[in-house]
Amino acid sequence: MFSIRPLNLTLAPEIQHKIDHKTKPLGSLGQLESLAWQIGLIQQTLTPELRRPHLLVFAADHGIAREGVSKYPPEVTYQMVLNFVQEGAAINVFCRQNGITLNIIDAGVAGSFAEYPAVIDQKIAPGTRSFLHEPAMTGPECARALEAGAAVVRRVAATGCNVLGCGEMGIGNTSAATLLMHRFTGLPLAECLGRGTGLDDAQLRHKAAVLTTAAATHAHLTAPLAVLAAVGGFELVQMAGAMLQAAELGMVVLVDGFIATAALLAAAQLHPEVLAYCVFCHQSDEAGHARLLAHLQAKPLLQLGLRLGEGTGCALAYPLLVSAVGFLNEMASFESAGVSQAATPAAS
Template sequence: MSWHILPPDSALSTAIQHKIDTKTKPVGALGELEALARQVALVQQTLTPQLRQPHLVVFAADHGIAEAGVSQYPPEVTHQMVRNFAAGGAAINVFCRQNGLALTIVDAGVRGSFADLPAVRDQKIAEGTRNFLHAPAMTPTQCQEALQRGARLVDELHEGGCNVLGLGEMGIGNTSSAAVLLHQLTGRPLAECVGRGTGLDAAGLARKLATLTRAVAAHPAVGLEPLAVLATFGGFEIAQLCGAMLRAAEHRMLLLIDGFIASAALLVAARLAPAVLAYCVFCHESDELGHRLLLAELGGRPLLRLGLRLGEGTGCALAYPLVQAAVGFLNEMASFESAGVPDDSGA
């Protein structure tokens, strides 16, 4: 697949900055909210940006590597949590309801059926990936199909009027995939990329690192080509996330980036089309070990640092009110001129 992502035209930058600077406040007094307002206005190429039909999509899939004991929880939990999402009982359901975000749950490759749950969208590639200790996680064809299915979902949301999209995930074992993606694509030592995931103790973390070290050694010829790395070590939910991100940027949608797993998907996307990064709002810095490294690699400045390590897109839902605040002050806050207040700032 080829991706045609154009960076936002910078021609409006001066006018946007002037509008921000002449609000009734000292220059720069709203700090990071000003940078966020500027980004949203540039993405939408307007001085009066609007957030329409905000939507959060959670992609779920199982991972063969989970069979190797890299998680504190058994693989069945992925299926159980998707049912919890569909019932409205997970953290992401609570935060989406609280902040006015529509929510779609996607079966990208979970073991078992959700035929009895019409609320779960069926985009299943297979019943989980293969164990990449022994074979590539997915075939090249499966990887391409996952990218396409993620992209097609975004096409539908865009056609329905959505212009701001949050992306989350669920999949036991997916911090292992994300850690290896980070290691392979950046050259960072694997020990710096592997974290405790769902809460491993020291012994569990050591086992996880040893397992992933063996897994990397089992694929010496994988190289640095992003899709080859994704197919070898990724997950169906990570690949669908990647396709969704790339298509959203093609549509000039604002992208809300969650934690470690979503950022690993973005790393792959950015290797394929670097311009995707201009459309991304980094919602938080996860407590997972490698996320800080990923943020540095992607140039991301997180809006929140809450010690989260849940996934599900929870960081996106929690940060969305800050995006609303940035757009709100840009559109509704008085200027010095409109308020009849003397402007001594020199702006």
């Protein structure tokens, strides 16, 4: 369904030479240097630019939320989408602050947004089924969700956007992400499990029991799309499709926290090449995220103890991408500034 090219490394030495000959000690800009190198390779240029950044927030309800795995009731998904529309959420604030265009997408919320034209209607169904008892969605529903996520990215790319972040809203989606991580990494469920929106100890034990049973129910499934359909969510699948399409189009893909990284993990089961286009924006406070990032050999830009979702980590990290591209394009070289470089120690 997607055709994602491995990064062409032909320009890699030239980009590195340009970075190394800026007026600074070698490597002294740390992760900004590797970030500039990566963006240059994604865009296949020594002078990359970030154009019309967009953030897509996919929202959907989860049948598993009816099993008491979240601190908040399922109706909060709908209420929070209204908060996004009214520009009252954290992601609204951070996108305004950093000049990022925010799009809100109904991937499968149990409620109508017909009177809110700002919400993009990509509803597959009004929420998934409870994967404790049956697959969360059918195979055709999963395929439709994957394509819907890809389609919205194609529309965004047509505006000139070349850097894209994905966020999510969906009560119960940490449970879906936990099972995706468990199945696709092979890590024990206990190492993937976290408190989500703030469960206490008793609630966490209940969540663990529910997810243990659900994992056993679907343990016979091995194909990535079958696993995704069984324990995923409509917003997770649409995020995976969006990330894959963005990578196919050569965009820089901003990856948010635990939920978004689980969606990327699923996407990478289908097309591992997607990972080269991804910038991991932060390490969240959700217990499994550090292990998931380690599994993907990812080095996040920020570690702020965030656990909100919504794509907030993408919006907060975006200025670092601007700085990385800025120093690569605008900082003087030793030669142009007439500055002597550090002497290379003589061979003994």
